[in-house]
Amino acid sequence: xxxxxxxxxxxxxxxxxxxxxxxxxxxxxxxxxxxxxxxxxxxxxxxxxxxxxxxxxxxxxxxxxxxxxxxxxxxxxxxxxxxxxxxxxxxxxxxxxxxxxxxxxxxxxxxxxxxxxxxxxxxxxxxxxxxxxxxxxxxxxxxxxxxxxxxxxxxxxxxxxxxxxxxxxxxxxxxxxxxxxxxxxxxxxxxxxxxxxxxxxxxxxxxxxxxxxxxxxxxxxxxxxxxxxxxxxxxxxxxxxxxxxxxxxxxxxxxxxxxxxxxxxxxxxxxxxxxxxxxxxxxxxxxxxxxxxxxxxxxxxxxxxxxxxxxxxxxxxxxxxxxxxxxxxxxxxxxxxxxxxxxxxxxxxxxxxxxxxxxxxxxxxxxxxxxxxxxxxxxxxxxxxxxxxxxxxxxxxxxxxxxxxxxxxxxxxxxxxxxxxxxxxxxxxxxxxxxxxxxxxxxxxxxxxxxx
Amino acid sequence: xxxxxxxxxxxxxxxxxxxxxxxxxxxxxxxxxxxxxxxxxxxxxxxxxxxxxxxxxxxxxxxxxxxxxxxxxxxxxxxxxxxxxxxxxxxxxxxxxxxxxxxxxxxxxxxxxxxxxxxxxxxxxxxxxxxxxxxxxxxxxxxxxxxxxxxxxxxxxxxxxxxxxxxxxxxxxxxxxxxxxxxxxxxxxxxxxxxxxxxxxxxxxxxxxxxxxxxxxxxxxxxxxxxxxxxxxxxxxxxxxxxx
Numbered sequence: 001x002x003x004x005x006x007x008x009x010x011x012x013x014x015x016x017x018x019x020x021x022x023x024x025x026x027x028x029x030x031x032x033x034x035x036x037x038x039x040x041x042x043x044x045x046x047x048x049x050x051x052x053x054x055x056x057x058x059x060x061x062x063x064x065x066x067x068x069x070x071x072x073x074x075x076x077x078x079x080x081x082x083x084x085x086x087x088x089x090x091x092x093x094x095x096x097x098x099x100x101x102x103x104x105x106x107x108x109x110x111x112x113x114x115x116x117x118x119x120x121x122x123x124x125x126x127x128x129x130x131x132x133x134x135x136x137x138x139x140x141x142x143x144x145x146x147x148x149x150x151x152x153x154x155x156x157x158x159x160x161x162x163x164x165x166x167x168x169x170x171x172x173x174x175x176x177x178x179x180x181x182x183x184x185x186x187x188x189x190x191x192x193x194x195x196x197x198x199x200x201x202x203x204x205x206x207x208x209x210x211x212x213x214x215x216x217x218x219x220x221x222x223x224x225x226x227x228x229x230x231x232x233x234x235x236x237x238x239x240x241x242x243x244x245x246x247x248x249x250x251x252x253x254x255x256x257x258x259x260x261x262x263x264x265x266x267x268x269x270x271x272x273x274x275x276x277x278x279x280x281x282x283x284x285x286x287x288x289x290x291x292x293x294x295x296x297x298x299x300x301x302x303x304x305x306x307x308x309x310x311x312x313x314x315x316x317x318x319x320x321x322x323x324x325x326x327x328x329x330x331x332x333x334x335x336x337x338x339x340x341x342x343x344x345x346x347x348x349x350x351x352x353x354x355x356x357x358x359x360x361x362x363x364x365x366x367x368x369x370x371x372x373x374x375x376x377x378x379x380x381x382x383x384x385x386x387x388x389x390x391x392x393x394x395x396x397x398x399x400x401x402x403x404x405x406x407x408x409x410x411x412x413x414x415x416x417x418x419x420x421x422x423x424x425x426x427x428x429x430x431x432x433x434x435x436x437x438x439x440x441x442x443x444x445x446x447x448x449x450x451x452x
Numbered sequence: 453x454x455x456x457x458x459x460x461x462x463x464x465x466x467x468x469x470x471x472x473x474x475x476x477x478x479x480x481x482x483x484x485x486x487x488x489x490x491x492x493x494x495x496x497x498x499x500x501x502x503x504x505x506x507x508x509x510x511x512x513x514x515x516x517x518x519x520x521x522x523x524x525x526x527x528x529x530x531x532x533x534x535x536x537x538x539x540x541x542x543x544x545x546x547x548x549x550x551x552x553x554x555x556x557x558x559x560x561x562x563x564x565x566x567x568x569x570x571x572x573x574x575x576x577x578x579x580x581x582x583x584x585x586x587x588x589x590x591x592x593x594x595x596x597x598x599x600x601x602x603x604x605x606x607x608x609x610x611x612x613x614x615x616x617x618x619x620x621x622x623x624x625x626x627x628x629x630x631x632x633x634x635x636x637x638x639x640x641x642x643x644x645x646x647x648x649x650x651x652x653x654x655x656x657x658x659x660x661x662x663x664x665x666x667x668x669x670x671x672x673x674x675x676x677x678x679x680x681x682x683x684x685x686x687x688x689x690x691x692x693x694x695x696x
Contacts, residue, residue, distance in 0.1 A: 012551060013551075363506075364560060365532055365535045368528055
């Protein structure tokens with residue numbers, strides 16, 4: 001009863017000082033907004049990272065990486081063989097827990113050219129057909145090269161849409177989608193026939209953006225053809241990289257480029273990458289142990305290799321997100337705290353104005369506690385209004401952020417963040433009101449009644 | 453048993469190292485149903501006396517018994533309850549809360565004593581009828597004349613059926629005609645059996661009450677009872693002490 005009354009009195013007080021209350025409410029609103037927006041941006045980051053993780057090839061993908069020879073084997077460093085086809089063949093035969101193996105041999109700094117146009121692909125590699133499943137590619141047009149193409153070392157190439165855009169023109173520029181099957185591309189004097197093209201990879205957010213842009217553009221001027229979003233370069237690095245690949249058969253790479261480019265007269269047989277997929281994610285530990293045993297055989301016991309699992313990437317994502325949450329949370333908490341200090345300030349001003357009122361209330365029987373509660377409730381009411389307005393505003397703010405900021409990750413408002421921000425603001429309100437409430441409740445009624 | 457019993461009440465202040473004796477050994481009784489005035493020039497200590505009697509302040513020494521309760525030992529919480537239930541205040545500047553209407557102002561003491569809202573409304577309207585303000589219940593204090601505000605304040609003082617009402621210069625901020633009407637209201641309330649103490653510096657106002665206690669320099673200088681019954685049990689004043 002008395003609490004309800006105190007809330008009504010609080011609302012009345014807030015209403016009678018609209019501007020002043022609005023300013024202190026604004027402080028809380030900004031605090032809540034920054035907390036929710038921060039959480040939304042971090043959540044968007046997390047989603048984007050997970051998406052690109054899948055774009056890199058899924059969770060069961062393991063990279064076999066080279067590493068410097070460990071210190072206790074340093075005297076054997078010159079005998080470290082590096083990763084070769086020998087490893088791939090040994091693993092295929094002796095490591096049944098490895099389901100898929102994809103050896104890759106790259107040509108660094110390759111330039112693809114056609115008709116005076118040049119493009120540097122994100123990677124130009126010779127690979128097995130297994131690379132298709134390894135990197136989760138989908139061939140949209142034509143076909144991927146087969147084992148026969150590999151065995152015969154044919155000059156065939158499968159490209160991503162980015163390469164097509166650079167050499168033949170993107171759909172936005174041309175107005176229609178070019179499918180360059182059968183066209184020829186030259187790389188360092190070697191001519192390749194395009195036999196396939198991957199689909200266009202993009203994040204869900206970009207796809208949505210592009211489609212809405214497409215819808216908007218159609219009624220405006222249909223002669224210009226479908227207008228794709230001009231912001232395709234905003235796609236995250238993972239998607240950019242995936243769209244700018246050019247694959248040729250492994251043997252073609254070996255025969256056309258590597259065997260002529262070794263140090264001295266010996267061709268360099270080392271692979272640039274060996275990617276693996278494990279048969280079962282739950283058996284990733286034994287699978288890696290199995291692969292390690294096999295590789296120690298082929299590497300003469302020299303441990304010049306290591307594994308990178310996507311699980312490590314997940315750990316990394318978790319750490320990154322955790323750090324972002326902590327630092328963002330700290331800043332948002334400070335913003336809320338500043339809002340709280342604003343409330344304290346307003347309440348102090350308010351009780352100074354109402355010394356006489358407090359005196360009257362005490363004279364007619366208000367206890368110290370009821371005055372304390374009255375002031376505290378007022379400050380909590382301000383904070384709760386601020387929190388509620390902040391929750392609503394933060395939706396608009398997050399929407400605004402995703403429109404204005406050229407980020408690849410669309411911020412996502414989470415219920416947890418909303419609840420946390422709201423609860424936090426109410427708590428801040430209570431905390432902010434304590435000192436003014438104590439001050440008000442301790443006023444001497446006689447002094448207060450004399451106060452002008 | 454008297455309603456109020458003061459025994460050798462003293463109140464000392466320290467102002468910049470100097471000791472000020474606001475009350476210097478006051479003893480007095482007030483019977484239930486009395487209409488009394490406490491009179492004295494400003495600085496005489498009459499306001500301090502009223503504050504102590506009204507449980508707004510506590511004495512430095514001495515004992516006060518109000519309605520059988522020793523209030524000099526009461527906690528702030530108990531004092532608040534006594535103010536709420538047993539004492540009504542009427543002030544010179546009315547002291548209505550400007551943001552509440554007349555009805556809400558009158559209901560306020562009952563809010564603090566936890567009366568249900570329906571009963572609050574009935575009792576507040578009854579109190580307003582008593583002072584002839586039932587037609588102004590929804591007005592804000594600022595929309596009323598001084599006399600009307602004071603009537604509303606009296607209604608607020610009466611609404612919790614206090615044992616005693618203290619009125620501190622209740623006519624001090626009113627013109628003489630209105631002031632006379634307010635005094636008339638007090639007289640009427642007194643005739644209905646309420647205990648009322650007027651605090652004033654004006655002997656003319658004090659003249660309306662049958663009994664007058666005159667305070668000077670923190671002591672009772674005169675205790676005049678004009679009632680014919682003469683139920684004194686000895687002098688309630690002390691003339692023996694010389695003025696400083």
